[in-house]
Amino acid sequence: MYLMLIIFLVLLAYFVFFVSQFYNVFFKGYAPFISTDRETIKTILAASSISTPFIVYELGCGRARFLRIAEKIFPGLRLIGVENLASLYYLNWLRLKLSFSKIQLWKKDFLALNLQDADLIYCYLNNDTMKKLGDKFSKECRGGTQIVSRSFPIPQFIPEKVLNVKNKKIYFYKI
Numbered sequence: 616m617y618l619m620l621i622i623f624l625v626l627l628a629y630f631v632f633f634v635s636q637f638y639n640v641f642f643k644g645y646a647p648f649i650s651t652d653r654e655t656i657k658t659i660l661a662a663s664s665i666s667t668p669f670i671v672y673e674l675g676c677g678r679a680r681f682l683r684i685a686e687k688i689f690p691g692l693r694l695i696g697v698e699n700l701a702s703l704y705y706l707n708w709l710r711l712k713l714s715f716s717k718i719q720l721w722k723k724d725f726l727a728l729n730l731q732d733a734d735l736i737y738c739y740l741n742n743d744t745m746k747k748l749g750d751k752f753s754k755e756c757r758g759g760t761q762i763v764s765r766s767f768p769i770p771q772f773i774p775e776k777v778l779n780v781k782n783k784k785i786y787f788y789k790i
């Protein structure tokens with residue numbers, strides 16, 4: 616009986632995840648959930664200028680892998696992950712609590728967030744969203760803020776450098 620209930624709950628969680636993903640991608644134009652691999656994240660962190668105290672955002676953080684690796688390499692950073700997909704947010708929240716992580720997780724649409732305190736922002740999203748974020752970064756971010764985007768450039772900005780990691784371009788910008 617308990618086994619049946621657990622199987623039902625797991626299937627329900629998958630169902631909710633896929634339906635909300637489908638809705639967000641096809642009706643709201645949001646980027647789908649795909650994780651950045653560890654090697655790419657380590658390359659990005661090594662190629663960024665990071666010092667503490669520093670405020671790092673991962674916009675659309677999914678499983679917050681970028682922040683989890685940053686937390687291990689640079690203890691002392693303030694790390695904020697923003698994710699609006701409920702199933703991913705709650706799973707991730709539990710995982711971070713169980714591992715005593717100091718990463719803050721916010722369940723929000725990052726387009727409705729003020730990013731004025733950001734020192735470094737990591738994004739792996741899509742072309743439309745990067746265009747919207749370009750306007751937002753110009754208005755809100757202070758001089759010196761670093762922005763890193765995997766695969767999708769910010770059309771309004773010229774990158775400081777572009778790296779090729781595992782056949783994907785990584786764009787580095789400085790406001």
Ligand SMILES: C[S@@+](CC[C@H](N)C(=O)[O-])C[C@H]1O[C@@H](n2cnc3c(N)ncnc32)[C@H](O)[C@@H]1O
Nearest residue numbers: 645646648649650651675676677699724725739
């Ligand atoms: C391609 S995944 C990247 C996940 C993670 N950043 C990584 O690189 O491993 C994009 C994520 O952004 C989330 N997302 C897309 N648009 C969003 C929005 N406007 N506000 C919050 N999260 C959003 C999606 O739900 C998805 O989890």
